[in-house]
Amino acid sequence: MVSDITKSIIKFSEVSIGYGKKVLHQNLNILIDRNDFIGVVGPNGAGKTTFLKTLLGNIKPLAGRVEKDNLVFGYVPQRDIVQPLLPYSVHDVVMMGRYSLLGLLKLPGKVDEEIVRESLNRVGISNLSSLNYNSLSGGQRQRVLIARALAVKPDVLILDEPTNGLDTPSHYSVLNLISEIHTEDQLTILIVSHLLTDVANLVKKIILFEIDRFQYGLIDEILSEENLAKSYSTDMEIKKIGGEYLITTKHKEF
Amino acid sequence: MFIVSQRAVFLGAALTQAAIAGVAFSFLHLLNIEGLLSSLFNIQVVEGSFFHHFEHTFFSLLFAIIVVFIYSQSYKQKYLTQDGLLGIIFVVAVAIRIIFIQKSPIAEVSEIESILKGDILFIGAQEFYTLLIILFIVFLFFTSFAKQFRFVTFDAETANAHGLDSRFWLLIFYLIVGIGISLTTRFVGDVFTFAFLILPASISILLAKRTNHVFLYSVIIGAIIPPLAIYIAFKLDVSSGPTAVVTVFVLFLIALLYKKWRK
Numbered sequence: 319m320v321s322d323i324t325k326s327i328i329k330f331s332e333v334s335i336g337y338g339k340k341v342l343h344q345n346l347n348i349l350i351d352r353n354d355f356i357g358v359v360g361p362n363g364a365g366k367t368t369f370l371k372t373l374l375g376n377i378k379p380l381a382g383r384v385e386k387d388n389l390v391f392g393y394v395p396q397r398d399i400v401q402p403l404l405p406y407s408v409h410d411v412v413m414m415g416r417y418s419l420l421g422l423l424k425l426p427g428k429v430d431e432e433i434v435r436e437s438l439n440r441v442g443i444s445n446l447s448s449l450n451y452n453s454l455s456g457g458q459r460q461r462v463l464i465a466r467a468l469a470v471k472p473d474v475l476i477l478d479e480p481t482n483g484l485d486t487p488s489h490y491s492v493l494n495l496i497s498e499i500h501t502e503d504q505l506t507i508l509i510v511s512h513l514l515t516d517v518a519n520l521v522k523k524i525i526l527f528e529i530d531r532f533q534y535g536l537i538d539e540i541l542s543e544e545n546l547a548k549s550y551s552t553d554m555e556i557k558k559i560g561g562e563y564l565i566t567t568k569h570k571e572f
Numbered sequence: 573m574f575i576v577s578q579r580a581v582f583l584g585a586a587l588t589q590a591a592i593a594g595v596a597f598s599f600l601h602l603l604n605i606e607g608l609l610s611s612l613f614n615i616q617v618v619e620g621s622f623f624h625h626f627e628h629t630f631f632s633l634l635f636a637i638i639v640v641f642i643y644s645q646s647y648k649q650k651y652l653t654q655d656g657l658l659g660i661i662f663v664v665a666v667a668i669r670i671i672f673i674q675k676s677p678i679a680e681v682s683e684i685e686s687i688l689k690g691d692i693l694f695i696g697a698q699e700f701y702t703l704l705i706i707l708f709i710v711f712l713f714f715t716s717f718a719k720q721f722r723f724v725t726f727d728a729e730t731a732n733a734h735g736l737d738s739r740f741w742l743l744i745f746y747l748i749v750g751i752g753i754s755l756t757t758r759f760v761g762d763v764f765t766f767a768f769l770i771l772p773a774s775i776s777i778l779l780a781k782r783t784n785h786v787f788l789y790s791v792i793i794g795a796i797i798p799p800l801a802i803y804i805a806f807k808l809d810v811s812s813g814p815t816a817v818v819t820v821f822v823l824f825l826i827a828l829l830y831k832k833w834r835k
Contacts, residue, residue, distance in 0.1 A: 374733045393733030403577045417719040418734040
């Protein structure tokens with residue numbers, strides 16, 4: 319059983335990623351194990367989104383192979399891109415997670431309703447089911463989008479900047495929820511964030527993208543001031559206070 | 573409803589003009605599609621029949637579909653916004669329509685303008701049944717694939733990530749819209765078509781609490797306002813098409829004020 323749990327479920331072999339003729343990264347060799355919790359970080363334009371889209375199969379790798387054994391992905395987009403004019407209820411939005419699994423013409427049935435209920439319960443918003451998505455706070459909307467991703471019954475959950483624009487209580491409440499989902503549901507999670515401190519305190523492994531370069535490994539191996547300085551082209555300071563990371567940019571005196 | 577929610581309203585305007593440009597092009601008789609088909613299938617073309625108008629309909633559809641394909645591929649380029657692209661299509665369609673009409677060998681400019689602009693009062697049995705078939709096909713498509721259209725218009729990125737090809741479904745969506753617009757524009761005119769593409773959905777979004785209700789209200793408004801407008805137009809001795817547009821706009825203002833008052 320132990321070997322099954324630690325089995326690699328995603329394998330990037332000599333993969334090049336990019337758009338059209340523009341190659342962002344070459345020779346990516348990445349193994350992602352079942353129950354991994356991985357942070358994807360790096361400066362803007364370093365290739366985080368391209369990596370995610372390649373992993374999801376939305377863009378083809380320019381070279382190499384991505385093996386992912388018919389995995390089901392649950393995706394949580396950046397909240398700002400979802401701004402509906404139509405009055406969708408929370409239930410409607412979470413049900414969308416079932417749509418891709420229903421086939422061309424089939425309508426959602428009892429099983430789908432049950433899964434939507436479970437997903438809403440899992441993220442603690444079953445009481446909001448009938449409310450209009452547009453009427454919710456940022457933190458509640460983020461939970462709805464996470465519930466929708468869980469309704470897919472995913473093998474891998476991918477979250478893109480899940481705490482962007484949230485107030486402090488919602489920010490930590492969403493991070494706690496993600497951590498809970500990982501530990502209690504044994505779900506493989508990839509989280510993209512520009513907030514290095516959050517990622518460092520949350521995940522076990524990290525993929526650090528730099529322009530033309532990337533590093534992947536356990537957080538303690540990758541997270542060094544030298545690596546971050548190279549990646550972000552600025553001096554960074556890593557402190558550990560009470561076992562928690564605090565990553566800041568070093569202030570320069572002018 | 574989905575056009576408004578997709579914030580692709582201007583696509584409707586561009587499509588109506590492209591459809592009219594297509595009809596205008598058919599008056600040039602550069603390609604005799606009607607003659608070609610009637611000889612191929614050995615069909616006798618009867619004056620006033622749908623087939624009699626097939627050449628206009630064919631080019632109207634062709635122009636609208638070309639616009640849909642250009643729009644659906646616009647994500648690939650970074651030099652223009654989608655709004656900018658639609659603006660260009662709009663003005664070019666208007667300009668080439670004028671040129672096509674001026675160069676038409678068969679009739680007076682004003683005569684062609686009135687033919688290709690359509691009028692709700694001149695809808696005969698043929699046009700009525702054609703519009704009914706269009707309504708049925710559009711309704712069938714949007715109810716059969718409601719879940720795909722809902723998801724890709726709500727959040728195309730996640731739909732893609734979850735395995736629904738959002739570009740494919742958006743292309744299908746725009747094609748249906750394009751076909752619907754080009755055929756209705758031919759019969760009831762561009763202003764009427766565009767207004768009834770946007771305003772009933774906008775009113776419904778203001779009033780409805782559920783997405784299904786938006787659909788229902790839009791259909792009800794679209795069904796009730798035109799006969800009411802024809803009655804008002806008759807009483808005031810004005811054109812029926814513009815009266816329908818103004819009537820639905822007044823309803824929109826009332827809905828907007830009601831929404832603000834409720835808040």
